[in-house]
């Protein structure tokens with residue numbers, strides 16, 4: 054319910070009264086609000102790198118071009134900004150496909166330990182650079198299952214790249230997996246990094262929500278990683294949760310229903 058107070062003015066007497074109107078804020082309006090906020094966010098996220106690039110282009114035009122060393126640095130900055138914009142647009146396209154349920158799910162029989170080892174391998178360079186250790190803690194006996202590898206890899210990549218981004222040098226990451234009962238696979242990505250303040254936890258899966266915008270941007274983040282992960286997990290009939298303690302670390306757990314063969318309802 055939204056209450057709107059309107060003052061009644063009389064030309065000669067000033068304010069003579071107020072009218073209170075009660076508006077029922079329907080689901081439809083809430084959706085509209087969310088949509089408006091999203092468009093405003095997207096515009097802002099795109100304007101920021103464009104403004105940065107514009108000022109560097111102007112500096113080049115105003116003479117920096119004649120200083121090769123400076124010019125080289127400026128081009129580097131513009132390249133980074135361009136890459137981040139491409140990442141942002143790709144993330145947006147991905148989200149929009151997930152929203153319209155046009156993202157085709159194409160499942161293949163997957164050996165979970167292999168999949169998790171491959172994630173760790175993909176990040177070995179970044180892990181080495183920050184001297185972050187990674188441990189795989191995979192319970193024996195997880196059955197092979199049908200998964201959309203591209204999409205689940207995307208979830209894992211988003212979670213591991215966050216764990217690396219928000220963990221200081223020489224930190225530690227654990228990727229864990231176990232089967233709970235007959236029907237569920239549970240995967241965990243845990244770090245001992247900076248953690249998330251309690252007050253931010255409830256909004257952390259929201260699109261563009263970041264605890265520290267500047268830090269996330271500097272790290273190349275788009276603010277969409279966790280929301281994409283959640284949409285993908287949801288599309289697979291699963292759940293995702295995040296627990297975090299400031300300055301202690303963060304643990305994200307997602308659970309997927311196990312489907313062993315084509316035609317299983319899983």
Ligand code: ADP
Nearest residue numbers: 215216219263264269274275276277278279303
């Ligand atoms: P971003 O591109 O900013 O990383 P995400 O949607 O992946 O966007 O994450 C949203 C925000 O959640 C991040 O900006 C960061 O503040 C916080 N966050 C996500 N993962 C972690 C983590 N492992 N440790 C600490 N903070 C995290």
